Amino acid sequence: MPKDKIILLVGLMGSGKTSVGKRLARQLSLPFVDGDQEIEKAAGLSLVDVLKCFGEKEYRAGEERVMKRLLQGAPCVLASGGGSFVAEQTRKLAKQYALTIWLKADINTLYHRTAGRTRRPFLLGDNNTVKEKLREYIAEEYPFYSEADIVVETRNERVDNTVRRVLSAINGYYRRQNMPATDKE
DSSP, X not given: OOTTSEEEEEOSTTSSHHHHHHHXXXXXXXXXXXXXXXXXXXXXXXXXXXXXXXXXXXXXXXXXXXXXXXXXXXXXXXXXXXXXXXXXXXXXXXXXXXXXXXXXXXXXXXXXXXXXXXTOGGGOSOXXXXXXXXXXXXXXXXXXXXXXXXXXEOOSSOHHHHHHHHHHHHHHHHHHTTOOOOSOO
């Protein structure tokens, strides 16, 4: 696998980008970068507070600036913010600088992983509205995520199993591109 590319994990909140990303980075001997944490660092606020103080439009603009910087940075495994891949500029930069992997999860998996979590500013509310919001995000954002180079279904399984399937998908992708694969499978 070329070491000059960023591996960008995209998907809705709860799809496993951070947990899979950390372990994938270790397997590939690359640094791990969490897009949400980078947004918090840039703003000096939690994601919830950024959204409260500045609103969604400014939140998204800041997210786009952070993703632009990260995508033009050093090779790493990058877990994007949930909606960042929806932005056209981010998708264009990702096509240029990254191998994109959509961690695709069904509504029940997403709900199970996100319900009641307070660090998910776009899902705050009672648990009944969480499922409704997730359905809306699926309808709105899955068409954008489908532009990723690789799709890996995430399931209710051990994270290490998902990581193995991601590595296998990366190797398959590079074989199809006639490029060297990873030494991991």
